[in-house]
Amino acid sequence: MRDLEERIEEWRDGLQVSGELMEELEGHLREAIDAKLKEGKSAEEAFRLAVSEMGAPEKISAEYLKMERGTWWPVRAAVWGTIVAAGLLPLLYFAILFPTQPREYAWLLWLLAPHVVTVTFGYSLTYLLGGLGICFAAQRFLAELSPGQTRSLTKAMFRFSLAAMVFTAVGLVLGMIWAQYAWGRAWDWDVKETGAAALVLWQIFFLMFQASRYANVERTVLLSIVGNIVVSAACFGRRSTLILLTMVFFHVAIIGVFSARSRATALS
Amino acid sequence: MKLDKELVAASSAPLVLSVLSEGDSYGYAIIQRVKELSGGKIEWTDGMLYPVLHWLEEQGLIRGRWEKAETGRRRRYYSIRIKGKGFLEGQREQWTAVNSTFEKMSGLKYA
Numbered sequence: 001m002r003d004l005e006e007r008i009e010e011w012r013d014g015l016q017v018s019g020e021l022m023e024e025l026e027g028h029l030r031e032a033i034d035a036k037l038k039e040g041k042s043a044e045e046a047f048r049l050a051v052s053e054m055g056a057p058e059k060i061s062a063e064y065l066k067m068e069r070g071t072w073w074p075v076r077a078a079v080w081g082t083i084v085a086a087g088l089l090p091l092l093y094f095a096i097l098f099p100t101q102p103r104e105y106a107w108l109l110w111l112l113a114p115h116v117v118t119v120t121f122g123y124s125l126t127y128l129l130g131g132l133g134i135c136f137a138a139q140r141f142l143a144e145l146s147p148g149q150t151r152s153l154t155k156a157m158f159r160f161s162l163a164a165m166v167f168t169a170v171g172l173v174l175g176m177i178w179a180q181y182a183w184g185r186a187w188d189w190d191v192k193e194t195g196a197a198a199l200v201l202w203q204i205f206f207l208m209f210q211a212s213r214y215a216n217v218e219r220t221v222l223l224s225i226v227g228n229i230v231v232s233a234a235c236f237g238r239r240s241t242l243i244l245l246t247m248v249f250f251h252v253a254i255i256g257v258f259s260a261r262s263r264a265t266a267l268s
Numbered sequence: 269m270k271l272d273k274e275l276v277a278a279s280s281a282p283l284v285l286s287v288l289s290e291g292d293s294y295g296y297a298i299i300q301r302v303k304e305l306s307g308g309k310i311e312w313t314d315g316m317l318y319p320v321l322h323w324l325e326e327q328g329l330i331r332g333r334w335e336k337a338e339t340g341r342r343r344r345y346y347s348i349r350i351k352g353k354g355f356l357e358g359q360r361e362q363w364t365a366v367n368s369t370f371e372k373m374s375g376l377k378y379a
Contacts, residue, residue: 025315025318053314055314055315060319064319
């Protein structure tokens with residue numbers, strides 16, 4: 001009987017499940033073995049029959065992986081981070097509204113504050129998308145995501161990019177209204193405005209891509225990292241060339257490693 | 269005779285619910301009951317029952333609980349919930365519709 005215990009142990013090792021589910025499956029196997037022993041079969045025969053009736057361990061594991069609908073933890077972290085950030089936005093709003101500036105221009109701040117808040121949120125969401133993409137690229141080196149986790153990522157990516165597009169577009173329009181009063185013209189082809197407009201166009205393209213039949217998780221992730229370069233250009237294009245170049249270099253490197261890795265897994 | 273894969277996938281949930289509507293039961297016994305009722309015609313791969321059970325539980329159609337069995341080990345018993353009974357009723361109607369259509373057709377053929 002010691003032999004039988006050892007073989008059950010081996011069978012358990014072949015199953016990629018754990019906890020109560022394992023207990024349930026093992027209980028089933030033992031019950032089937034007991035029934036066959038009662039019929040007068042040898043321990044060897046009883047074990048062999050019960051295992052074959054149970055089905056291949058990898059098939060059972062695969063069935064569970066398919067069912068698993070767990071949300072990948074970076075996605076969950078991104079959702080909670082966004083909720084907290086959205087809660088902090090009013091603080092940014094008031095921080096802009098009450099600075100030490102000549103009072104005669106104070107009314108202009110009422111136009112500027114909503115623009116800064118919405119644009120900041122839109123840009124941050126775009127960075128968040130790229131961040132999720134980088135997490136996915138890094139995860140690739142550890143283990144593949146389950147289908148459920150991959151679904152949670154692609155679904156979150158679409159929603160985040162929709163929100164990013166809406167906020168950036170609204171922010172751009174608000175900025176133009178402010179510019180109309182502050183500069184005397186709504187559009188000036190300056191780096192900031194042009195950058196924001198380019199970003200909105202990029203986000204629309206990204207959304208359309210995700211809805212298209214060419215979309216798969218790898219391409220979506222790749223584009224989300226490219227998105228980080230676009231938003232960096234819009235963000236730091238005027239302020240700091242050094243930061244912009246660093247961002248571009250960093251992201252191009254990640255894209256390079258990620259696509260090399262994807263090709264390697266596709267070939268193997 | 270073994271059922272096609274597609275048919276097994278479509279019929280396993282209503283069959284499990286059907287067995288549970290007779291009374292609470294557990295994995296191994298559910299399989300035995302289905303085997304017995306089908307006259308051995310429906311043979312599932314035992315391990316594949318558990319994903320179905322857990323899916324049904326996740327959907328709120330059945331409820332599971334651990335109990336100590338006579339063997340001394342723990343056993344997970346399942347009972348059907350009200351939502352499950354409703355689901356089973358709907359499924360039964362659909363299967364009956366398919367079945368009666370088939371029967372009428374073969375009835376015409378041999379009339």
